[in-house]
Amino acid sequence: GQQVMQIPQYQHVQEGEDFTTYCNSSTTLSNIQWYKQRPGGHPVFLIQLVKSGEVKKQKRLTFQFGEAKKNSSLHITATQTTDVGTYFCAGSNSSGSARQLTFGSGTQLTVLP
Amino acid sequence: EAGVAQSPRYKIIEKRQSVAFWCNPISGHATLYWYQQILGQGPKLLIQFQNNGVVDDSQLPKDRFSAERLKGVDSTLKIQPAKLEDSAVYLCASSQRLAFQETQYFGPGTRLLVL
Numbered sequence: 001g002q003q004v005m006q007i008p009q010y011q012h013v014q015e016g017e018d019f020t021t022y023c024n025s026s027t028t029l030s031n032i033q034w035y036k037q038r039p040g041g042h043p044v045f046l047i048q049l050v051k052s053g054e055v056k057k058q059k060r061l062t063f064q065f066g067e068a069k070k071n072s073s074l075h076i077t078a079t080q081t082t083d084v085g086t087y088f089c090a091g092s093n094s095s096g097s098a099r100q101l102t103f104g105s106g107t108q109l110t111v112l113p
Numbered sequence: 114e115a116g117v118a119q120s121p122r123y124k125i126i127e128k129r130q131s132v133a134f135w136c137n138p139i140s141g142h143a144t145l146y147w148y149q150q151i152l153g154q155g156p157k158l159l160i161q162f163q164n165n166g167v168v169d170d171s172q173l174p175k176d177r178f179s180a181e182r183l184k185g186v187d188s189t190l191k192i193q194p195a196k197l198e199d200s201a202v203y204l205c206a207s208s209q210r211l212a213f214q215e216t217q218y219f220g221p222g223t224r225l226l227v228l
């Protein structure tokens with residue numbers, strides 16, 4: 001079955017430093033989504049990437065989808081304490097009628113003030 | 114707009130007991146998902162409904178887990194009997210396809226501890 005790997009598992013940064021998490025799928029994806037889960041909370045949708053090589057920005061967050069549509073990255077510029085949480089990528093291959101998302105294991109970000 | 118509602122928020126049971134979780138999706142969302150999230154891992158899809166029909170239940174341990182979505186709205190997930198390894202957060206999500214995007218909205222989850 002489809003597998004989605006995410007690295008690193010944990011990342012501690014000083015406030016103001018940059019942060020990047022990487023996502024790699026074992027199969028070609030039709031789209032990839034990114035979610036953020038605050039400690040004790042539930043996943044919240046951030047963005048969806050669909051096109052090969054697509055880059056999207058949300059303020060300090062930059063999302064990329066690889067040319068082969070098998071990998072993706074999330075980069076946060078100048079982290080803030082509000083960025084704390086676990087970031088998950090979730091890939092979909094939309095096979096058949098099931099639009100199933102396979103989540104990565106997440107990257108837990110800690111921002112030290 | 115009201116979000117996805119789940120109850121109970123917390124549940125502690127002993128192994129071999131039964132437990133049931135309830136989910137009320139966002140109004141109008143045809144697709145409903147149940148996920149299991151073990152501490153330190155990403156959510157794992159257990160079952161996906163489209164209206165009141167099952168679309169995917171390939172990862173549902175059917176010997177002990179069951180789910181239903183009567184009338185295509187609310188859903189319940191049951192575990193009978195529970196095992197220690199079932200301790201996790203059970204997340205319900207719903208979605209509605211708009212254009213080329215289908216965003217999943219998650220509920221707060223039910224935290225299950227099996228002793």
